[in-house]
Amino acid sequence: MNILPFAQLLNRVREMRPLVHHITNTVTINDCANITLHTGGAPVMAHAPEEVEDMVGLASSLVLNIGTLTTLQVEAMLLAGKQANRRGIPVVLDPVGAGATRFRTESVHRILEEVQVTIVKGNAAEIATLAGEQAEVRGVDAGEVAADPIQAAQSLARQLNSVVVVTGKTDIITDGTRTACVDNGHHMMGCITGTGCMGASVLGCFAPVVDDPWIAAVAGVTAYTIAGEIGGEQADGPGSFKWRFFNAMAGLNAEKIAEKAKIRKISPSPKP
Ligand SMILES: Nc1ncnc2c1ncn2[C@@H]1O[C@H](COP(=O)(O)OP(=O)(O)O)[C@@H](O)[C@H]1O
Ligand SMILES: Cc1ncsc1CCOP(=O)(O)O
Numbered sequence: 001m002n003i004l005p006f007a008q009l010l011n012r013v014r015e016m017r018p019l020v021h022h023i024t025n026t027v028t029i030n031d032c033a034n035i036t037l038h039t040g041g042a043p044v045m046a047h048a049p050e051e052v053e054d055m056v057g058l059a060s061s062l063v064l065n066i067g068t069l070t071t072l073q074v075e076a077m078l079l080a081g082k083q084a085n086r087r088g089i090p091v092v093l094d095p096v097g098a099g100a101t102r103f104r105t106e107s108v109h110r111i112l113e114e115v116q117v118t119i120v121k122g123n124a125a126e127i128a129t130l131a132g133e134q135a136e137v138r139g140v141d142a143g144e145v146a147a148d149p150i151q152a153a154q155s156l157a158r159q160l161n162s163v164v165v166v167t168g169k170t171d172i173i174t175d176g177t178r179t180a181c182v183d184n185g186h187h188m189m190g191c192i193t194g195t196g197c198m199g200a201s202v203l204g205c206f207a208p209v210v211d212d213p214w215i216a217a218v219a220g221v222t223a224y225t226i227a228g229e230i231g232g233e234q235a236d237g238p239g240s241f242k243w244r245f246f247n248a249m250a251g252l253n254a255e256k257i258a259e260k261a262k263i264r265k266i267s268p269s270p271k272p
């Protein structure tokens with residue numbers, strides 16, 4: 001398949017420098033700001049219900065991450081998400097820990113009912129939970145999942161009319177009709193916290209640069225996991241992995257993506 005149309009979207013991110021408004025958790029917020037910069041976007045983190053609509057007014061995309069959710073944050077996410085829908089800018093949702101507690105699961109369902117989300121990205125257990133399947137969510141990590149992740153993702157995508165991304169050793173990206181599997185990445189990505197959250201920030205950078213959110217998601221996941229792969233190959237432990245991963249993301253270009261991309265099962269192929 002022709003990888004170049006996906007690879008070249010990174011150039012568009014860097015030309016556009018999209019402002020990515022995050023409402024996100026207090027654990028990985030700084031890493032999300034940094035990966036947005038290294039991808040080529042401009043991060044802004046703004047949480048107060050009093051200001052989120054104004055900030056969405058300036059933004060190119062909105063990233064909602066429920067990692068350390070509070071009632072006030074749910075209110076802010078609903079205000080911001082509805083404003084993003086009114087403006088027609090993409091919304092990325094990371095349902096961190098959905099399925100672990102009732103508050104998280106119910107809040108995500110409420111957000112998905114009241115906001116049209118463009119891309120939902122989670123690990124296999126979070127996505128299975130949202131698709132109504134049995135899954136074990138151990139805090140913010142995926143445990144046992146009985147359901148087939150591709151089928152769960154496709155069914156959720158059709159139900160929500162959104163693109164769904166399932167992360168793991170292989171990442172799955174589907175809009176319910178087109179499905180891609182990306183085999184890039186490195187096991188070290190599982191050794192530091194925040195590689196899921198940062199992936200959502202990268203999707204927030206790619207979503208505004210192309211009209212088709214499935215293409216944006218395939219391109220964003222591929223670029224991000226290739227950076228993880230390069231960082232992982234150079235690292236000698238989790239500490240050096242993190243800075244090498246950041247360097248790899250900042251130094252990534254379309255040529256390296258085209259050389260390393262392992263995308264399969266795409267049907268039909270996107271137009272070049
Ligand atoms: N064993 C692995 N091999 C390659 N990449 C991985 C592996 N585990 C996770 N990743 C990558 O790390 C990122 C985070 O995935 P994951 O660990 O599933 O998310 P979360 O941290 O939200 O549970 C994804 O981009 C995924 O591709
Ligand atoms: C550990 C933790 N606890 C609440 S949010 C968070 C970060 C989760 O990050 P990721 O899903 O990217 O590993």
Ligand SMILES: [Mg+2]
Nearest residue numbers: 096123196197
């Ligand atoms: Mg996560």
